[in-house]
Amino acid sequence: MVADEVRTLASRTQESTQEIQEMIEHLQSGATTAVNVMQAGQKRTVSTVEETQRESTFLTGIIDSVTEIDDMCRHIASASEQQSSVAESMSQNVERINQETHQTSQGSQQISESSANLAQLASNIHALVGRFKVVG
Numbered sequence: 436m437v438a439d440e441v442r443t444l445a446s447r448t449q450e451s452t453q454e455i456q457e458m459i460e461h462l463q464s465g466a467t468t469a470v471n472v473m474q475a476g477q478k479r480t481v482s483t484v485e486e487t488q489r490e491s492t493f494l495t496g497i498i499d500s501v502t503e504i505d506d507m508c509r510h511i512a513s514a515s516e517q518q519s520s521v522a523e524s525m526s527q528n529v530e531r532i533n534q535e536t537h538q539t540s541q542g543s544q545q546i547s548e549s550s551a552n553l554a555q556l557a558s559n560i561h562a563l564v565g566r567f568k569v570v571g
Contacts, residue, residue, distance in 0.1 A: 458564075462556050473549070480539055486535055487532060487535065490531065500521060
């Protein structure tokens, strides 16, 4: 009779251990996915920062050019066309920066969603582990 109870307990312990192992594997998979999403978001952020720095340098060059064009406008009538062209280029650059910022925002949102999913998985595992009692 005691041996049957011991076998039953051992069987339940083995099943519980298997369930915990599966939960851990699921959590590890979710964590890996979250890390991958975070790394992708980080890469996009780094890329956006680099692009922003390039655009900042480019815009600084444009600002210097506009100043130079403004000085020439006092002497040359055709400088107004050049200023219009520079203004259009600046507008396109600002639009590009706006688009990169939007993409970064989307990446951050994905990271946030992945983090929430990971927290939910951890909460589920904690609840499942709390159901088990150690019989001494």
